[in-house]
Amino acid sequence: MCLEMNERLKTILTNASQVFILTDENVAPFWLPEVAHWLHCDSAIDIVIKAGEQHKNLQTVQRIWKTLMKHHADRNALMINLGGGTITDLGGFAASTYKRGIKFINVPTTLLAMVDAAIGGKTGIDFGGAKNQIGTFAEAEEVLIKPVFLSTLPEREILSGMAEMLKYGFIADSKLLEINLENYQQHIARCGEIKREMVKNDPFEKGPRQVLNFGHTLGHAIESHCLTTDAPLLHGEAVALGMLAALWLSVQQCGLDEKVMHDYEQRLPMLLSEAQVDLSEADIEPIMTFLAHDKKNKGEKPRFVLLEAVGRPVWGVAVDYDAVKRALEYIITKEYGKR
Numbered sequence: 212m213c214l215e216m217n218e219r220l221k222t223i224l225t226n227a228s229q230v231f232i233l234t235d236e237n238v239a240p241f242w243l244p245e246v247a248h249w250l251h252c253d254s255a256i257d258i259v260i261k262a263g264e265q266h267k268n269l270q271t272v273q274r275i276w277k278t279l280m281k282h283h284a285d286r287n288a289l290m291i292n293l294g295g296g297t298i299t300d301l302g303g304f305a306a307s308t309y310k311r312g313i314k315f316i317n318v319p320t321t322l323l324a325m326v327d328a329a330i331g332g333k334t335g336i337d338f339g340g341a342k343n344q345i346g347t348f349a350e351a352e353e354v355l356i357k358p359v360f361l362s363t364l365p366e367r368e369i370l371s372g373m374a375e376m377l378k379y380g381f382i383a384d385s386k387l388l389e390i391n392l393e394n395y396q397q398h399i400a401r402c403g404e405i406k407r408e409m410v411k412n413d414p415f416e417k418g419p420r421q422v423l424n425f426g427h428t429l430g431h432a433i434e435s436h437c438l439t440t441d442a443p444l445l446h447g448e449a450v451a452l453g454m455l456a457a458l459w460l461s462v463q464q465c466g467l468d469e470k471v472m473h474d475y476e477q478r479l480p481m482l483l484s485e486a487q488v489d490l491s492e493a494d495i496e497p498i499m500t501f502l503a504h505d506k507k508n509k510g511e512k513p514r515f516v517l518l519e520a521v522g523r524p525v526w527g528v529a530v531d532y533d534a535v536k537r538a539l540e541y542i543i544t545k546e547y548g549k550r
Contacts, residue, residue, distance in 0.1 A: 227288060228288055230289050231290050232257050237294075238320050243259075250291070265443075267301050275302070292318065294319070294320050298324075299319060300336070303334030314352050317354045320361075321372060322395070323368070323447050326402035327406065330406050332348050332414065341501060342434060361396070369392065370483075372395075374451040382516070382524040409423060422516050433501075434446055434450075447482075451479060451483060452547065460530060460538050464530070467520065468520065488547055490543050498539060514526075
């Protein structure tokens with residue numbers, strides 16, 4: 212891999228007292244030596260953890276902190292997070308809390324992380340079985356987007372990332388609703404631009420940045436529930452289902468043209484073609500229990516991002532639990548991804 216470093220990145224690396232590279236067992240064999248060599252930090256200390264959302268927890272963070280302490284990392288140390296959304300979320304959190312914060316760089320290796328997780332300064336871990344319950348707002352010094360990393364991804368991971376790209380199409384740029392497996396790489400930069408602009412205007416998610424959660428309110432609850440079953444879903448797969456629920460609610464509560472929802476339903480079989488969606492009516496109550504832990508809830512009602520039209524999102528919409536249940540029932544009757 213031959214990639215150029217900008218001057219800012221060179222300065223960050225030169226000024227670091229020590230460099231640590233956090234990655235997982237899936238990514239390490241493919242990219243760890245090459246990235247270390249490319250960044251001229253072959254002497255970096257590697258921290259390789261088990262792969263998967265189920266390891267994005269406090270126990271893994273403690274292991275990272277202990278490794279930093281073992282090597283006497285000071286406040287000028289640098290963490291490089293090499294991996295997908297789990298690694299960038301987890302590594303950013305570990306770095307932002309160690310000695311009240313050391314610098315970190317995100318090197319996302321999945322499509323989902325490139326267009327979403329690695330950008331925007333939100334870090335976090337799962338806790339109590341719920342997604343991203345503990346976290347910080349902390350910006351990476353640099354986010355290095357290199358499509359060459361996508362060459363080792365299975366198609367399922369690509370499709371998961373494409374779901375996040377479609378999110379940007381619904382909330383900001385309708386052209387992104389036309390992405391497919393042939394053209395998605397052409398739109399990675401545009402997704403990053405949209406998120407960076409929203410984060411710049413609302414860094415702590417107090418207002419319009421909340422529209423980035425389109426599809427995530429129920430999507431996170433579905434993902435958390437499925438992690439407790441024999442058929443876990445990737446983040447983007449759960450968000451794909453969450454977006455259908457949000458579109459259904461948007462038709463009911465915001466007057467969204469029903470055609471928008473039906474057009475999206477034509478895309479879902481592709482997005483979920485590599486997934487195993489095994490949901491039934493028995494799963495509704497446990498999903499609703501996870502929904503009750505959503506960070507955006509206020510009072511007794513969950514808050515959703517809904518659409519008045521493509522490119523016209525509204526955030527903080529209070530939705531009755533009965534309406535959410537009906538949206539879940541709508542998803543389940545469609546049996547997307549059912550094997």
